[in-house]
Amino acid sequence: MSARISVMFVVVGLFFGFGLMDCCVNAAKFDELFQPSWAFDHFDYEGELLKLKLDRNSGAGFGSKSKYMFGKVTVQIKLVEGDSAGTVTAFYMSSDGPNHNEFDFEFLGNTTGEPYSVQTNIYVNGVGNREQRLNLWFDPTQDFHSYSIFWSQKQVVFLVDDTPIRVHSNMEKHGLPFPKDQPMGVYSSIWNADDWATQGGRVKTDWTHSPFIASYKGFEIDACECPASVTAAENAKKCTSNGSNRFWWDEPTIAELNVHQSHQLVWVKAHHMFYDYCTDAARFPVTPAECEHHRH
Numbered sequence: 001m002s003a004r005i006s007v008m009f010v011v012v013g014l015f016f017g018f019g020l021m022d023c024c025v026n027a028a029k030f031d032e033l034f035q036p037s038w039a040f041d042h043f044d045y046e047g048e049l050l051k052l053k054l055d056r057n058s059g060a061g062f063g064s065k066s067k068y069m070f071g072k073v074t075v076q077i078k079l080v081e082g083d084s085a086g087t088v089t090a091f092y093m094s095s096d097g098p099n100h101n102e103f104d105f106e107f108l109g110n111t112t113g114e115p116y117s118v119q120t121n122i123y124v125n126g127v128g129n130r131e132q133r134l135n136l137w138f139d140p141t142q143d144f145h146s147y148s149i150f151w152s153q154k155q156v157v158f159l160v161d162d163t164p165i166r167v168h169s170n171m172e173k174h175g176l177p178f179p180k181d182q183p184m185g186v187y188s189s190i191w192n193a194d195d196w197a198t199q200g201g202r203v204k205t206d207w208t209h210s211p212f213i214a215s216y217k218g219f220e221i222d223a224c225e226c227p228a229s230v231t232a233a234e235n236a237k238k239c240t241s242n243g244s245n246r247f248w249w250d251e252p253t254i255a256e257l258n259v260h261q262s263h264q265l266v267w268v269k270a271h272h273m274f275y276d277y278c279t280d281a282a283r284f285p286v287t288p289a290e291c292e293h294h295r296h
């Protein structure tokens with residue numbers, strides 16, 4: 001499916017140029033792209049809508065049937081309504097193994113009326129510790145909103161309703177590793193994390209308010225599919241543009257944010273972000289190198 005769509009992109013792209021976020025993939029049904037990974041009895045799947053349930057017995061999680069390299073994945077989520085304190089709903093991409101790469105959205109619940117927080121993190125070669133946190137500019141429990149990860153050889157971009165909230169650029173030229181050699185799966189789950197999630201772990205999950213339900217729809221994956229039968233190196237080669245085969249995410253016009261998107265990111269950081277590992281001097285007395293470079 002992706003190959004055909006990519007061919008279409010090349011044809012359209014030749015005439016109109018590309019936009020990072022204009023992606024014209026139709027949303028798929030949950031079970032076309034994904035399967036439950038654990039707690040099948042905590043899934044409720046009807047028509048277009050998927051619900052994951054967390055109760056005293058279990059949370060639940062699902063994963064993509066395939067692994068991918070580069071492209072864009074999007075899902076629309078409506079987070080746990082009312083009292084969601086202690087709960088975490090995650091949407092992420094991850095490779096396997098001890099040196100895995102991972103791009104995380106984690107939605108940290110809160111007591112009724114207090115804002116959900118969104119934590120993002122990036123693991124490169126098995127090392128994370130790159131947390132950022134923000135409060136959203138809308139109530140994510142009232143409606144579905146889209147959450148996307150865009151991944152190319154140049155950057156990883158986290159987007160909320162197509163507004164970039166985080167960019168992790170390729171800084172290999174400064175000697176920093178960038179995740180571009182391992183296929184990744186796409187995952188989501190809901191679980192109890194009341195030891196740390198809400199107000200630093202002070203507020204515990206109130207099980208009298210369970211089940212806690214996260215709802216999903218509009219699953220989109222426009223990426224290069226990586227068969228498990230093929231080595232990571234061969235997949236990386238296959239998923240990289242070359243003379244005859246060009247992928248839309250490799251177009252130079254989307255190698256970095258455009259001016260409008262850069263302004264959006266500045267706005268998010270100024271008005272909504274309340275924690276950034278890059279400015280946490282207590283935790284990192286020496287500013288991480290990638291933070292230095294990101295500023296320029």
Ligand SMILES: *[C@@H]1O[C@H](CO)[C@@H](O)[C@H](O)[C@H]1NC(C)=O
Pocket residue numbers: 108109110111114115116117197198199200
């Ligand atoms: C929950 O609400 C409190 C109070 O408004 C806020 O400080 C906190 O950042 C919110 N999010 C989490 C996950 O605790």
